[in-house]
Amino acid sequence: MVIKNNTSAQLVLGQLNKNNNKLSKELKKISTGTKITSAEDGASEYAVSERMRVQIRGLDQDVQNTQTGKSMLRVAEGGIQNIIEELRGLKELALNSANDHNSDLDRATLQKEFEQRCADIDDIVSSTNYNGKQLLDGTYARSHVIVNATEVEDLSSAGTIGASSSGTYTITANGxxxxxxxxxxxxxxxxxxxxxxxxxxxxxxxxxxxxxxxxxxxxxxxxxxxxxxxxxxxxxxxxxxxxxxxxxxxxxxxxxxxxxxxxxxxxxxxxxxxxxxxxxxxxxxxxxxxxxxxxxxxxxxxxxxxxxxxxxxxxxxxxxxxxxxxxxxxxxxxxxxxxxxxxxxxxxxxxxxxxxxxxxxxxxxxxxxxxxxxxxxxxxxxxxxxxxxxxxxxxxxxxxxxxxxxxxxxxxxxxxxxxxxxxxxxxxxxxxxxxxxxxxxxxxxxxxxxxxxxxxxxxxxxxxxxxxxxxxxxxxxxxxxxPGVPKLNDYTDWQPLVFQVGTKANQAINCYIEDLGLKSLGIDKTMITTRDKAVQALAEVDGAIDYALDQITYVGSYISRLDYTAANLTTASENVTASESTIRDADMAKEMTEYTKSNILTQSAQSMLAQANQNSSSVLSLLQ
Incomplete structure (x- = not known):
């Protein structure tokens, strides 16, 4: 018998420590519900799982982005609907003025109402915003730019040149x-x-x-x-x-x-x-x-x-x-x-x-x-x-x-x-x-x-x-x-509305909303003060209505696209979450079995360590 080195006690102590470590891991798995709680539980599985968690959070944020984007576009849609309603009113006024039951005074009165409705359209354009971002003023337009385009102002009428002026007609004034x-x-x-x-x-x-x-x-x-x-x-x-x-x-x-x-x-x-x-x-x-x-x-x-x-x-x-x-x-x-x-x-x-x-x-x-x-x-x-x-x-x-x-x-x-x-x-x-x-x-x-x-x-x-x-x-x-591909025209993207709908930098939807102001609608100089001008106004207002309807169609298609995108993102999030669960989530029944096993082994090791220590103390009886 030896007393300096209790080999059996040391062996039992080592096994007890192993059992304690395993029991601690099992307790951690059961308490967290995951079988991989850190990289030491499986380095490659942990890395894959963490990447999936990043992707899941990104997808969930993308879903929120699409909802915010739809809300923003619905604000624009509402503004365009109001503009279309005003355009309907403008057409009614033009039709009224085109009818010859009106006197010049009547048409002047109709013109005043016409101008007020036009002013309403400009007000709608300036007031339609989301979080301070103007939506209908062309800020987010993709505008076709005519090369070297310059605006040409209409000149005021200076007269007519008819048959009676044949021969030489001299123009002495601008107009x-x-x-x-x-x-x-x-x-x-x-x-x-x-x-x-x-x-x-x-x-x-x-x-x-x-x-x-x-x-x-x-x-x-x-x-x-x-x-x-x-x-x-x-x-x-x-x-x-x-x-x-x-x-x-x-x-x-x-x-x-x-x-x-x-x-x-x-x-x-x-x-x-x-x-x-x-x-x-x-x-x-x-x-x-x-x-x-x-x-x-x-x-x-x-x-x-x-x-x-x-x-x-x-x-x-x-x-x-x-x-x-x-x-x-x-x-x-x-x-x-x-x-x-x-x-x-x-x-x-x-x-x-x-x-x-x-x-x-x-x-x-x-x-x-x-x-x-x-x-x-x-x-x-x-x-x-x-x-x-x-x-x-x-x-x-x-x-x-x-x-x-x-x-x-x-x-x-x-x-x-x-x-x-x-x-x-x-x-x-x-x-x-x-x-x-x-x-x-x-x-x-x-x-x-x-x-x-x-x-x-x-x-x-x-x-x-x-x-x-x-x-x-x-x-x-x-x-x-x-050699190269010719670029005939300029298209200036005035900072399109960008909705980030993917986890990568290039996964975004660009939305463009053209300018809905009077000039873009083509009615900034429309008049209904005479029957001829009222008839011309009908064509101009019809063109404006077509333009506005075209824009609201685009906005509606953007909203529909975001709906489909949100549904797809939700599905992707669910699938990635299920995949991550397979890698990381614990099988509780299995882990409880392992926990029970580790607990019993730990208690057994503790009992054996006590017994091994008692074996050394029996040497004292030989010294009596």
Whole structure:
């Protein structure tokens, strides 16, 4: 017997400690209801379970986000419903005013109520908010932005130009002039006049020529339609620099005289600088039909020279030939043997000779579609965010004209095209580049460097001709093409309503609500003070109702989408919770069995430890 080391007691003590530890773990599992209470119970299972718990909490918050989002959108929906109700009232007033039982005084009274209801709409827009966030003022709109769009204010009425004014009518004051059927002759714009709007007669006028003596003129054409026979006068002649031609509605200028010779004058003569735009109306258009040109359709006439730039900004321009053999001026740019500054095109649609009277004959165009005429000179050509289709012949579709005649050089500077869609067809001239040069060596069609970025080009050209580069025997500088998807229009996302509906950063729903103000509804200037204005107001209010209904439909679809999203998130949360439970939750019956076992073993170990200690004390009996 030994007393220094009680081996049996030590063995029993070790087992007792193990039993106590296991009993403690079983107590923890039973008290928490989980079989994994810390990483030591199962490192991998614990990590998976914790990730699932994070996901569950995220899903539950996403469900709450969708509920908040629906509440926010219902506020917007309610505001739009109130606006629609006001619009119904506006239509009733317009219908009332359109009825001729009303006197002028009655209509004035109706106009006052009309204006108050319009003011109510603005009040609804300004007061519809959620937690201080304005919902209907366009803050969360995805707005289509017209490239280079500028608002064009309506000019006040300044008179009519009718048949009795035929001959020469001189405009001496700014304002809007209504053309009437039967007028023919010259419209002269006196020096010092800065803004003139000409509204078409509702029918085609014959031989009407506009001549400006005022530099820096802003000329607005609205539904202007003329058919001119003279080949010696421009249909529109500007003067000086800084001029603007602004298009409203559909405008048509025909220069189709019976004289078989081409016109030396430009149809629209830019003088020393012109900018053509459609203001804020991207649907506005200008159609030019001609019977053959030595001058440009838009630019300068044959042999004329200017250092001014020609700028075209948005809108739709269509230029068609009626099938003359020799078209030696450019469609847009310089006339034959003429010189202009740069041509800058930004936005809009341009179609040149896509539907000529004789498609065969356009093959003989010596001038470029856009650029220099035969023997002409143009500075640089810059094209951005435009859709252009051109059918051309010996001049380039875009670039320099045919080197032809006694002036042996047709020249264009650098050409830059970006974010555009081009459909070009040419015979001996390039799609983008130089025109055709005669073989004798003295004729040259020259273009500087060409850069094409993010542009879709579809080009059909003749033999020994490049789609981008040289026309037959032509000369170009360096050609750089950078592929990419063109971006024709800007879409500005004014901080859309973002509802986070997923556990990842990119799992969100963007909601857009357009501006519901009077201007966006198109009724900011609507009047019902006369029967004609009331009839027009009916169409404008109908358009506003359609616009508002379109917006409330979008809002309703967003709410429906959030409903489905909330249901899906709830289901996902339930499934992840069930999966996490499988990993972490304890089987209480099993754990109680383990607890009972550990408890009995612990008590047994305690009893055996006492017995082992008593064995050592029996040594004392030997010492008595």
């Amino acid at each position: 809007c002039y209504q053309l009437q059927a039967g007028f023919t002759g010259n419209i002269r714009i006196a020096s010092g006049v800065s803004e003139v709007e000409l509204v078409g007669a509702g029918s085609t006028l014959s031989n009407v020529y506009i001549n400006s003596n005022s530099s820096g003129l802003k000329l607005i054409l609205k539904d202007y339609d003329v058919n001119n026979n003279s080949l010696d006068a421009s249909s529109i002649q500007f003067a000086g620099s800084g001029n603007q031609l602004i298009l409203k509605g559909e405008n048509t200028i025909r220069s189709t005289g019976a004289d078989p010779r081409p016109a030396d004058s430009a149809i629209i003569n830019m003088a020393d600088g012109l900018t053509i735009s459609s203001g804020d109306d991207e649907s506005a258009s200008l159609i030019i039909e001609h019977a053959g040109l030595n001058g440009a359709a838009i630019g300068i006439g044959r042999g004329q020279s200017t250092t001014g730039d020609l700028n075209i900004q948005n809108g739709n321009i269509i230029i068609n030939s009626r099938g003359r053999d020799h078209l030696i001026g450019a469609a847009i740019g310089a006339g034959a043997w003429g010189t202009i500054g740069n041509i800058n095109i930004s936005g809009g649609t341009i179609l040149i000779d896509q539907n000529p009277t004789s498609g065969r004959r356009v093959y003989w165009r010596n001038g470029a579609g856009i650029g220099s005429g035969a023997g002409g000179t143009v500075g640089n050509i810059n094209i951005s965010r435009a859709e252009i289709s051109i059918m051309n012949g010996e001049g380039a579709a875009i670039g320099s004209g045919h080197a032809w005649g006694t002036t042996y050089v047709s020249k264009t500077g650098d050409i830059s095209v970006d974010n555009s869609i081009l459909t070009l067809r040419s015979g001996l001239g390039a799609g983008i580049g130089s025109g055709y040069a005669e073989r004798d060596g003295s004729h040259q069609s020259i273009v500087g460097n060409i850069t094409v970025d993010s542009t879709i080009l579809t080009a059909t050209v003749g033999s020994r001709v490049e789609k981008i580069g040289r026309g037959r025997n032509g000369t170009v500088g360096n050609v750089t093409v950078n």
